[in-house]
Amino acid sequence: MVVVAHSSRELVKENASLRAPLSGAWLLAALAALLAALAAVAHIDHALPAPLGADAPPERFRGLVAHQLLVNLTSIGPRVAGSYENEVLAVSMLVSTIKHIAQHASPHNRIELDVHAGSGAFALSFMDGMSNVYRGVQSVVARVRGAGGRPRDRSALLLNCHFDTVPDSPGASDDGAGCAVLLETMRALAAQPRPLRHDAIFLFNGAEENILQASHAFITQHRWARDVRAFINIEACGAGGREVLFQAGPHDPWIIEVRPRHPVLARLAPCSRSALADVRERGAAPLRVVGGAGAVRERPHPRGH
């Protein structure tokens, strides 16, 4: 190797770029292009259909009606599991709304309603096996089925949300919006001018924030749990933004493929973010079920949720 000595002044000259620095015009053009791209992304992200009102055909999803249901629920205030607001006021609001929906269902579909109270315990494996024990947690459960359907075909789609909240929030996004969307989805399904081919079970569970107690109570104790073949969980993942299909069962890509063409799935989750699901699958996201969907192939495991 030959080492050639240079003075520091010569080195500075040799390393100097021969290109002229970017002009201000180029920088402005790049900035404008970036802003235009951000505006386009924001527009696409907020491009939603105009919500329908109460005068829309009954079999359509009425966004303004769903919004009013959300106002009714959140006006109760925070709804901590076990509180008067959660166990009495919120349950009463849900029951009266579902009874009203049942009264206005089409003659081809009917709704069964059940207020379920469950007690049990399960291990929290991610918290060193700490036991989660609960007693008398309530859920409001409704089943929509076609009138005169085949009695032996009991398979059902489970649609889940939760109406309880953390102590310091009325829970508009977590998960009041999910409950409002499912109430309106139930109304639109029950109003269809033909019998449903498969049952839909709507689970408004009243104890999620204290780690999935009401979900556990339903899947281990409710008489309809055995009929569930697939499920969709409507949950919050931050406040604001459009709905996303956050996570799908790892062995059930069919729900991703069907979603854009399906009238209900496309409404519930217009776009998906599989990258987020990948992150969560690898344990890098908080341990919460957020907007999950999948299939149930076996009898629910007693420790599952």
Ligand SMILES: [Zn+2]
């Ligand atoms: Zn939640």
